Amino acid sequence: MEHKPDEQKPLDACGPADRKHDDFVLGTIGAAVNELTSQFTAAALDTPRLDARILVGHVTDLQPSLLFARPDQALSAAEATAIRTLGARRLAREPVSRILGHREFWGLDFELNEATLDPRPDTESVVSAALALKDRLPEPAHVLDLGTGTGCILIAILSDWATARGIGIDREPRAVQAAQANAARLGVGSRAQFREGNWCEGLVDIFDLIVSNPPYIGEDEANSLAPEIGFDPRAALFAGADGLGAYKALIPSAKPRLSTAGRLILEIGVTQENAVEALLNKAGMTVEVRVPDLSGRVRALVARSG
Numbered sequence: 001m002e003h004k005p006d007e008q009k010p011l012d013a014c015g016p017a018d019r020k021h022d023d024f025v026l027g028t029i030g031a032a033v034n035e036l037t038s039q040f041t042a043a044a045l046d047t048p049r050l051d052a053r054i055l056v057g058h059v060t061d062l063q064p065s066l067l068f069a070r071p072d073q074a075l076s077a078a079e080a081t082a083i084r085t086l087g088a089r090r091l092a093r094e095p096v097s098r099i100l101g102h103r104e105f106w107g108l109d110f111e112l113n114e115a116t117l118d119p120r121p122d123t124e125s126v127v128s129a130a131l132a133l134k135d136r137l138p139e140p141a142h143v144l145d146l147g148t149g150t151g152c153i154l155i156a157i158l159s160d161w162a163t164a165r166g167i168g169i170d171r172e173p174r175a176v177q178a179a180q181a182n183a184a185r186l187g188v189g190s191r192a193q194f195r196e197g198n199w200c201e202g203l204v205d206i207f208d209l210i211v212s213n214p215p216y217i218g219e220d221e222a223n224s225l226a227p228e229i230g231f232d233p234r235a236a237l238f239a240g241a242d243g244l245g246a247y248k249a250l251i252p253s254a255k256p257r258l259s260t261a262g263r264l265i266l267e268i269g270v271t272q273e274n275a276v277e278a279l280l281n282k283a284g285m286t287v288e289v290r291v292p293d294l295s296g297r298v299r300a301l302v303a304r305s306g
């Protein structure tokens with residue numbers, strides 16, 4: 001494509017003219033961060049400057065701390081174009097983690113794809129609850145993660161529990177591939193297997209710990225969700241009109257796969273404690289621990305048979 005510098009808008013009108021010393025320089029890192037920040041602020045995004053810095057850092061391959069140190073570093077035309085493109089995606093409410101294709105969870109870096117949920121910080125409470133059981137479960141503990149997505153729950157548990165091993169199940173083949181790749185890259189591949197499946201269907205093993213963050217949003221709530229959630233796969237989010245569909249299938253499927261001393265840990269939606277507890281009781285299980293989030297709302301249940 002023909003390069004026409006005169007027709008290109010400078011990235012930042014305040015950039016000094018002498019910085020455009022060749023056809024490829026359109027602005028600076030500092031100007032790009034400021035421009036994206038003001039666009040994101042105008043669009044009422046939650047963390048405009050942080051998002052701007054991450055996107056500019058991604059394009060220029062600089063850590064956030066170096067962005068501060070090099071505000072006058074010139075951008076090439078390709079970098080400026082890439083920054084504009086990523087800025088437009090964020091303005092269309094695509095989450096930064098989706099744009100970058102990876103997300104930090106439990107201090108580990110997980111790759112995402114179009115079939116995986118973007119892991120949420122709330123889900124770290126499932127990992128903490130699992131690791132709190134370390135001394136009470138037999139060694140080596142055998143862990144099952146139902147609806148594994150990126151594999152984030154199982155991989156985080158195995159990362160901090162050197163003797164544990166586990167299986168992650170998901171009905172989406174591309175999620176299984178992502179989880180396998182994440183486990184290998186994060187150094188737990190030899191202790192984790194990932195399989196395509198429908199909850200525990202076809203499984204014959206017995207597990208000391210079964211963990212799950214299943215889909216739990218009601219179809220009725222679809223129109224009231226933040227636009228960013230629309231970038232997650234629907235199959236990872238919705239579970240029938242009341243959001244309880246996955247628990248209704250998963251709990252009776254999981255119980256026979258649990259060892260006598262085993263525990264089932266389920267993430268739940270903020271209003272679902274009583275309804276999920278009733279489903280656990282109906283399956284012959286008892287809630288032992290209620291795990292709150294930082295605002296005190298119960299977001300995970302630890303249950304045992306009996």
Ligand SMILES: C[S@@+](CC[C@H](N)C(=O)[O-])C[C@H]1O[C@@H](n2cnc3c(N)ncnc32)[C@H](O)[C@@H]1O
Binds near residue numbers: 213
């Ligand atoms: C809320 S996402 C959780 C993903 C991941 N564990 C996390 O916390 O980020 C739910 C996952 O369950 C999977 N899933 C939905 N129905 C399933 C089923 N019947 N059997 C197995 N996996 C299922 C979805 O594909 C999705 O990956």
